[in-house]
Amino acid sequence: MNIQLRFFASVREALGTAQETIAVPAGVLTVGAVRAHLRGRGGVWAETLADHRSLRMAYNQQMTGPDTRIDEGGEVAFFPPVTGG
């Protein structure tokens, strides 16, 4: 399954990338599983996406939690708590 990844603000800077398209392995079915899969890259990925980091996540441009299911072509985003206004 191919999905689009988006990263913003401090997460984007730490990872050194704003977006990419990846093919996730079978068994990666939720937003939380995508996060865990990316941690498997090690280094800054493991550190930035660690469970204890209070990141926010979006699926198809809606704020969401780790249990949300992903589909082919979906867009998964990781970013820090928001600070607008």
Place this chain on the structure above:
Amino acid sequence: MPIRVQTQDFDLGKEVAALRAGQSQVGAVVAFVGTVRDMNDGTGVSAMELEHYPGMTEKALEDIVAQARSRWAMIDALVIHRVGPLKPLDQIVLVAVTSSHRGEAFSACEFIMDYLKTQAPFWKKEQTSQGARWVDARVTDDHALEKWGVRSGNAGQAE
């Protein structure tokens, strides 16, 4: 309900005039303008950069205004949020709400701002004398949204 995310500045008077033009049922206009301070958490701020998530940010703002509309008898609302480089004294955000009576407009305007602070994907990066830093989310902003009966968890644990 116009939503605009833009780099340009805005003129409060012109925006409010346009929002209520021809709307003779309007009896109240409440507008909030957020501006860039020269100080944050005890450190001087010389400039800032605002980042957003194009597409999602606009949807989130539309959703926030729709939620306000479901709670109060608003007539219309306008949200303008700037992105890109900003300096102290610059305007950042405008929320304006029209209604027949003031109570609805006051409440809806505050609700939209409280919601925006913790649910709309914007991020501020400040330039300070100690270098650049991403602004931390505040638990007090979560509490501000909780008074409307909405759990936030932006600054604390993500939901």
